Amino acid sequence: MKQTEPYKVALDIVRKLRNAGYQALWAGGCVRDLLLGKKPQDYDVATNALPDEVRNLFGKRQTLAVGASFGVIIVRGPHSDCDVEVATFRSEGPYLDGRRPEHVTFTTAEEDAHRRDFTINGMFYDPLTESVYDYVGGQSDLNQQIIRAIGNPLKRMQEDKLRLLRAIRFASTLQFRLDQVTFEAIQTMANEICVVSPERISxxxxxxxxxxxxxxxxxxxxxxxLLKSIIPELAPLWEDSEKQPLWDQTLLRLKGLTLINFELSFATLLLDLPHEDSTHQLDIIHDICKRLRFSNHETSLIYWLIQHRNSLESAPSFKLSRLKRLLAHKNCPYLIELVKADLTSQKQPLDDLEFCCQYRDHTPTEVLNPPPLITGNDLIEFGIKSGPEFKELLTKIQDAQLDEIIHTKEEAFALLSRLHRD
Known part of the structure; x- marks a missing residue:
């Protein structure tokens, strides 16, 4: 595997700790990724050096004591993406808040491995000798493609309840299966996910x-x-036998997406949210996004996509102004992707969608989304004061431009005169 700069920085940290007489190994996710033949996102080092010893060795200016009380020091690299977390081997006291231990005790590599979450994340690697240290059966589970909690799954999940979701993320992104006992522990504790902060869940x-x-x-x-606990509004889709086909379609839609975009994916998930009417549905969607602490931008895009799910129906019969406005919208590529996944999941024809794609792809930008022939400043110079009529006039003139009824500034002013006179 090609040695990237973060790799070299993490290797140098291990070498420096070892030369100073300490034990030092790579730990956690980077070991898992290396054994899978993947490029690690970042590197963590575990050592028997105490936090103060790490800071003294690398210097106060090159280190950050972000979690010294838990044995964690950041050793800064030449760039922020090269920073490495150096943690002292530790065992942990009780997790009173379901996220952090009340206290830690500095210990050995083997004991440190047993306090970690899943076996595939509990291994150590010596980059100098290329040796793996596995005290929890991580290599076996990696080879068998299993996500298994270390030790007692209920205890591991109680320590940090976000692990309920992390287990599923690892299983899905790696395409591994969940160990049955671990899965049953997640089901048992599913309603406790709500004690985790919305930001961590989202x-x-x-x-x-x-x-x-x-x-x-x-x-x-x-x-x-877990989904019932996080988004209970969706539960009727799989709990009501009459709505079950809608849940099956939801999964098919998600599978059919090819664009990588969070808001698009979340809108796809909520597309068939049970509701009394469209206004009620959009209100519920807004509440869900607010509850999960999504940004205003994320919420607006999710809201817009669901609101416009049927906007491309019968597109060949649209006036040009309506068609062009929609296809020139900055979010149109996401809408097209959503509609395609939705129609495909229902085995519906894609004729209207294909027409839209053809029109958008073969229409020059200056025709699809031309600069307006006149602006608000032109209206002011024409003697029209700001008010309800102002925006209405601009819209009508731009509609005529998009409908290719007028083509020049002179024609726009002639139309303005007629509209204002009427």
Missing amino acids: GELRKMLLHPNRSYAIELVQSSE
Whole structure:
């Protein structure tokens, strides 16, 4: 595997710790990825050096004591993507808040491995000798493609309840199967996911929905009972036998997406959300996005996509102004992807959609979305004051331009005169 700069920085950190007489190994996810033949996103180092010893060795200016009380020091690389977390081997006390241990005790590599979440994340690697240290059966589970909690699954999940979702994310993104005992523990504790902050929950959902295996991920989140706890509004889709086909379509839609976009994926998930009417549905969607702490931008795009799910129906019969406005919209590529996945999941014809794609792809930008012939400043110079009529006039003139009724500024002013006089 090609040695990237982060790889070299992490290797140098291990070498420097070893030369100073300490034990030092790569730990966690980077070991898993290396054994899978993948490029690690980042590197973590585990050592028997205490936090103060790490800071003294690398210097205060090159280190950040972000979690010294838990044995964690950041050793800074030449760039931010080369920063490496160096953690002292530790065992952990009780997790009173379901996220962090009350205290830690510095210990050995073997004990450190047993406090980690899943076996495939509990291995160590010596990059100097290329040796794997596996105290939890991680290599076996990696070879068998199993996600298994280390030790007692219920205890592991109680320590940090976000692990309920992390187990599913690892299973889906790696295309592994969940160990049955681990899966049953997730089902048992599913309603406790709500004690985790919305930001952490939505962070895991975001990672799942941005991955090509998003449909498998959501299927696991649903079958584990977690989705009912996170988005209870969706539960009737699989609990009501009459609505079950809509849930099956939801999974097919997610599977059919080819564009990688979180808002698109989330809109696809909520597309058949049970509702009394379209206004009620959009209100529920807004509440869900707010509850999960989505940004205003994310919420607006999700809202817009669902609101416009049927906007391309009968497109060949649209006036040019309506068609062009829609196809020139910045979010149109996501809408086309959503509609395609939706129609395909229902085995519906794609004729209207194909017409839209053909028109958009073969129409020059200056025709599809031309600069307006006149602007608000022109209206002011014409003597028209701001008010309800102002925007209405601009829209009518731009409609005439998009409908290719007028083509020049002179024709636009002539139309303005007629409209204003009337």
